[in-house]
Amino acid sequence: DGGITQSPKYLFRKEGQNVTLSCEQNLNHDAMYWYRQDPGQGLRLIYYSQIVNDFQKGDIAEGYSVSREKKESFPLTVTSAQKNPTAFYLCASTPAGRTEAFFGQGTRLTVV
Amino acid sequence: RKEVEQDPGPFNVPEGATVAFNCTYSNSASQSFFWYRQDCRKEPKLLMSVYSSGNEDGRFTAQLNRASQYISLLIRDSKLSDSATYLCVVNELNSGYALNFGKGTSLLVTP
Numbered sequence: 425d426g427g428i429t430q431s432p433k434y435l436f437r438k439e440g441q442n443v444t445l446s447c448e449q450n451l452n453h454d455a456m457y458w459y460r461q462d463p464g465q466g467l468r469l470i471y472y473s474q475i476v477n478d479f480q481k482g483d484i485a486e487g488y489s490v491s492r493e494k495k496e497s498f499p500l501t502v503t504s505a506q507k508n509p510t511a512f513y514l515c516a517s518t519p520a521g522r523t524e525a526f527f528g529q530g531t532r533l534t535v536v
Numbered sequence: 537r538k539e540v541e542q543d544p545g546p547f548n549v550p551e552g553a554t555v556a557f558n559c560t561y562s563n564s565a566s567q568s569f570f571w572y573r574q575d576c577r578k579e580p581k582l583l584m585s586v587y588s589s590g591n592e593d594g595r596f597t598a599q600l601n602r603a604s605q606y607i608s609l610l611i612r613d614s615k616l617s618d619s620a621t622y623l624c625v626v627n628e629l630n631s632g633y634a635l636n637f638g639k640g641t642s643l644l645v646t647p
Contacts, residue, residue: 457634466540466623466639467580482634514579516635523568523627525635527579 426451430515430528437502437509437535445500445531447515454520456498460484461512461530470513473498502533510535542624542638550646553614557641559607559624566636568627569600571609573620574640580623583609614645 428449437443447456455474459467469482473492487506492498498517502509512532516525540561549555561569569586584591586598586607597610607624624638 459637464544464639466637467635469634469636472634512577523635524570524582524585527581530579532577 428515428517428526428528430513430531432531433529435531435533437533439535440504442501442503443533445502445513445515445533447498447500447528448496449498449515449517449526449528450496451517451519451526452495453517453526454495455518456492457516457518457525458482458488458490458498458500459514459516461514467514470500509533540624540626540636540638542641544639544641546642546644548644548646549614551614551616553645554610554612555614555643556611557609557622557624557643559609559638561605561607561624561626561636563626563628563636564605566605566626566628569607570625570627570635571596571598571607572623572625572637574623575620580637583622611643614643616645616647619643619645 431446457472458470461467468484470488471490473479479492489501514530515528518525542559571583572580573583574580584593586600590599595612599608621640621642623640626636
């Protein structure tokens, strides 16, 4: 079945550590996105990529980094520079010419 | 990016009731409009797109007023399974077609 897979589902990180969240899609979608959601809040855009080897900062990119070496994959690294990384992270993708986004099941990151 | 505003609720309604959610957006250049549904601790899922002419999908009706920059969602004959958070979502060209989300309106349907 086609879809977007995020892993892991739950992740615990010590302060000062970098951690990478995985996002893989087999939908052949061109564009991929990373959002962050805090309790009681809407989704906020971190980074997006419209084609391989290209990506753009979203509204809250500070403390995060991404890569897009393959169409299927868009990993997000949460660096130690991100001051408040505990949140629900959602990866999404959209097909070319369409704007409806399809989401992965999310990764809950907790800093301990 | 400019904002998408929703009444956070919660809306508590009995089964069978009709409930309406409203949303306003500030970017007049917005091009596409959606309602997403999000269950507790889950990812958002597309409920329906919103078209200028208005559109209906079963018990759900969505309306768009571009002049007033206003979007609505009407749910008729509410079911217990409709309990969720409803997200108003707008697409903006200047973010590579990334979606701009409202904070959501929480709905609880009670027996």
